[in-house]
Amino acid sequence: MEYTQLGRTGLTVSRIVLGTMNFGPETDEPTSHAIMDAALDAGLNFFDTANVYGWGENKGRTEEIIGSWFAKGGDRRDRTVLATKVYGNMGPDGEAWPNHDRLSALNIRRAVEASLKRLGTDHIDVYQFHHVDRRTPFEEIWQAVDVLIRQGKILYAGSSNFPGYKIAQANETAARQGMVGLVSEQCLYNLAERRAEMEVIPAAQEYGLGVIPWSPLHGGLLGGVIRKQAEGGRRASGRTVDALADTAMRDRVQAYEDLLDKHGLEPGETALAWLLTRPGVTGPIVGPRTPEQLRGALRAVELELDDELLAALDEVFPGPGPSPEAFAW
Numbered sequence: 001m002e003y004t005q006l007g008r009t010g011l012t013v014s015r016i017v018l019g020t021m022n023f024g025p026e027t028d029e030p031t032s033h034a035i036m037d038a039a040l041d042a043g044l045n046f047f048d049t050a051n052v053y054g055w056g057e058n059k060g061r062t063e064e065i066i067g068s069w070f071a072k073g074g075d076r077r078d079r080t081v082l083a084t085k086v087y088g089n090m091g092p093d094g095e096a097w098p099n100h101d102r103l104s105a106l107n108i109r110r111a112v113e114a115s116l117k118r119l120g121t122d123h124i125d126v127y128q129f130h131h132v133d134r135r136t137p138f139e140e141i142w143q144a145v146d147v148l149i150r151q152g153k154i155l156y157a158g159s160s161n162f163p164g165y166k167i168a169q170a171n172e173t174a175a176r177q178g179m180v181g182l183v184s185e186q187c188l189y190n191l192a193e194r195r196a197e198m199e200v201i202p203a204a205q206e207y208g209l210g211v212i213p214w215s216p217l218h219g220g221l222l223g224g225v226i227r228k229q230a231e232g233g234r235r236a237s238g239r240t241v242d243a244l245a246d247t248a249m250r251d252r253v254q255a256y257e258d259l260l261d262k263h264g265l266e267p268g269e270t271a272l273a274w275l276l277t278r279p280g281v282t283g284p285i286v287g288p289r290t291p292e293q294l295r296g297a298l299r300a301v302e303l304e305l306d307d308e309l310l311a312a313l314d315e316v317f318p319g320p321g322p323s324p325e326a327f328a329w
Helices: 029-041 061-070 105-119 138-151 164-176 200-206 225-230 239-244 247-263 267-276 291-302 307-316
Strands: 003-005 012-014 017-019 046-048 081-086 124-129 154-160 182-188 210-214
Touching: 017 029, 029 061, 029 291, 061 105, 081 105, 105 124, 105 138, 124 138, 124 182, 138 154, 138 164, 154 164, 164 182, 164 200, 182 200, 200 210, 225 239, 225 247, 239 247, 247 267, 247 307, 267 291, 267 307
Parallel strands: 017 046, 046 081, 081 124, 124 154, 154 182, 182 210
Antiparallel strands: 003 012
16 A cells, blocks of 8 residues: 655555445445455555434434444554544434534534544544535634644544635634644545646645545546446446436546556546546545445556556546646636
8 A cells, every 4th residue: 555644744644545425324334344444454544534424314323333443442543544524414404403513613612522422532633624614714713623632632624625715715814823724625536527626736735735536436437337337237326327418528438438448447446546646636535335346446556557548538538727827718
């Protein structure tokens, strides 16, 4: 397993991040434990979750599954860099009790205590803001974070789904308060969705944030979906169905799969390996439902893409171009 530093922190993390959002809704507890054990055995040490994972009536269930895995001992917690998130309402769906969501100081305090209890740990390594809260000033957010850091309940703060200007605003506010600020940003970034290259990634690089792409296969679109459909495999759903309904996108996906067939490469592994070549990227988040899917994701670390193939991928899925030139008419 390859490792890197998480942004400007002293944390050493694996270049593949284990996403746990399927633990509970899609994957039962014993299988989830087996996946986490396999991840550690393979050298993967960076685990990502969120307080809302489990969804619906089972919000928090994913953190509980991780907590029961930690409780097995064997240095599982000590060997893991643990990241979770705060923002979403933890009440029953359809109920929005005041101060039980977003990033008020009150909810941050409430949410971190609840996450620590579910996770069965005394601290969270990277505590992430799941979305921008336009109603709460960053001065208040950082004051709450500072208290948690001083209490030893969290080590660092990160963001998710922040635009570039919010990364700048958050870190400039933190600097005025003498704090480290954000150390990572989780963003939607993959071959088929490269808008993060315009502002988010440049801002992250400027402020020393690690970039952790989510949905590296774009909801399965880059995982060989057309071939799998032809072979009678798992049917596409959600965003993948919508994307394939667009003729231009379907043609690009077909060209992508044809290109990789010529090189004898698997689409999903190649999409992950491509992200590992991108400037500023710490490592993509993979969300395996089975140990077999985890093994496939880990193979991407060993996959080397030559310049010719990288250029061909750019032709199939062209990026927006470098900033600020990408904004020019």
